[in-house]
Amino acid sequence: MSQGAVIWVVDDDETIRFVLQRALRRGGYQVECFEDVASVRRALEHARPAVMLTDIRLPDEDGLGLIDTLQAAGADIPVVAMTAYSDLDQTVSAYQKGVFDYLPKPFDLDQVISVVERAVAPAPVGTMPTDVSRKRTAGGHQLIGESAAMQEVFRTIGRLYRSDINVLITGETGTGKEVVARVLHEHSPRARHPFIALNTAAIPSELLESELFGHERGAFTGAHARREGRFEEAAGGTLFLDEIGDMPLGLQTRLLRVLAEGEYYRVGGRDLLSANARVIAATHQDLEAKVADGSFREDLYHRLNVIHVALPPLRDRREDIGLLARRFLHEAAEELGLEEKQLRPDTGRALARYDWPGNVRQLQNVCRQLSVMAPAEQIFPQDLPPEIHDLPPTGEAGDRWADALRNWARAELHAGAGNLVGRAQAEMERVLIDCALERTGGQRIKAAELLGLGRNTLTRKLKQHDAGDNGVQDSART
Known part of the structure; x- marks a missing residue:
């Protein structure tokens, strides 16, 4: 690693800038942060970084425009693009533009450090420069997904x-x-x-x-x-x-x-x-x-x-199911000359619960069937095939547990609380164990099987949680 190399971080999100700055400084780099393209261009008049990390969507213009600025200035600086709105065309376009690498948000900080380490390393002798003049438009076969x-x-x-x-x-x-x-x-x-x-x-x-x-x-x-x-x-x-x-x-x-x-x-x-x-x-x-x-x-x-x-498999990218379903419903309406059907939120949740053994192809066929057979403009859960509709619902609150966790974490951080991971893990374990014991009528062996734990492990965790409860009660009494 090139110790002390200067890294520029360009992002309009103050939290992203703070997290990247801290992680990179711990990695031994010097870091300067910017929130828009204009401020980077001004800084380039008197300084050069070793690597630039830039968001693509910035308030004043596209972050990839900085590549043109660097080339015009004759500066051979690796640019790592970051975005929370990645799709295939944007990813390919970024590489064609000449980015060193492309990081979709949210990213792992270890991955960021690894990319920066590769970017600051000297290029092997004989490495060809990136050909940024070649452009190619995508054909009719598109891939979509946010997972x-x-x-x-x-x-x-x-x-x-x-x-x-x-x-x-x-x-x-x-x-x-x-x-x-x-x-x-x-x-x-x-x-x-x-x-x-x-x-x-x-x-x-x-x-x-x-x-x-x-x-x-x-x-x-x-x-x-x-x-x-x-x-x-x-x-x-x-x-x-x-x-x-x-x-x-x-x-x-x-x-x-x-x-x-x-x-x-x-x-x-x-x-x-x-x-x-x-x-x-x-x-x-x-x-x-x-x-x-x-x-x-x-x-x-x-x-x-x-x-x-x-x-x-589609069951491992459930966050893409609604996105794919809407695309397939649109394509089916155009192909068959029908009014485009719309998914109700509860219908989308039902689709996301299903395991889709036939994967994307099966989802596409179901959407074509719904385009023809669903009687109303909106698709209700009862319009779905029985194997999908008859799955036991998890409930809206269950489907949105991640949102509830996110809101809790934000509130705790705002209040200056610490040990979020430890507290969240303890509470999650407590809820899962309670639900498993409730399901099995208190039978620990069966509850351990449902949780994927050994019986001794479950017993140990129950003692830990009981001790935690007593500690809380004792603290409350004092």
Whole structure:
């Protein structure tokens, strides 16, 4: 780490400035804070930081405009962009603009320190400068999401916008692996060339080789004419191989050779062809487990898994469900020529409680169904399919416990109180234990199972809470 390096923090939120300043100073850096672009430009007239952290949405103008200012001044200063309103297009645009890294809020302070450490480190010899002149507009395949997991997917796509390196996308069925592959293609140097998708699990194994590499006339029974394969169709562009985990071992060997040497023959052919396609593969299976049991080649796995994008199941990004549902309802209304239906708040909460085994694809299908079948402009919980509507409600107060916690924390901080984490954890444990014991009629073994605790651990925690209660009562008496 470059001790004593000067870091500039640009944010109109005083709390963010204070937190970052304290964390960076503890890390050994000198920190100066600014609340708008104009004050930064004035400071640049007589000083230069080692790294600049800037919010994108500032009161006077876009924080990314500072990159243009730095370039005009000939200042090669790493810029780290921060924002609480991140989406795919904004993330990619930031990387195209030339940011060193991109941090969606709320961020982890350890992550901030790590990014700053990398930014102040000397660039390796031979590192190419960022090409900020290249712009690319997104196509029709959009990703949306406010969850931390989706923000990481956006960052990965943003970092890859100048690359045509191989990518492996993993995730459960219906999480949107092909959508990610298309977006990676649209934000790559190959965007003007074809995107060809092939589901390897949907093609009989005896025909898959011909699908991939093409065949010559007479190569096998029924081959009445020469046919181009998917590698030829994707020339200059991207070949997306979905469900790669189902590819037969023999064909895995041939695919490995193409990826390693960049050349192949058509089935029954003698002309050596050049493979000029970026390969993006996807699977819902655990390829490492398949490598271990011998059903997937380890060397092919490493060829495909240069960059790994892991898509979370929808149940692990519940904060995105309402956002996705509104998007799908809008798209369904446009596609079907219908009035756009609106989600009632209680309906949105019902959608968020459901686990969505079919993931985003299932949610999209439900929204299409609701666009046709819901009788009113607003969608009520009873309009939902029975498996969603019949889930036991958690209640509005339960759904908003995080908001209640946030309000409590703000009030305590305003009053100058301390030990917030310890007190909140103790109270949370107390409530969970009480509810579990109430559910089991006081049976500690069953309550411990519901809580995911051992019986001895539950007994110990009950004693701790009882002691805490007695201490409070004794203090009140005195």
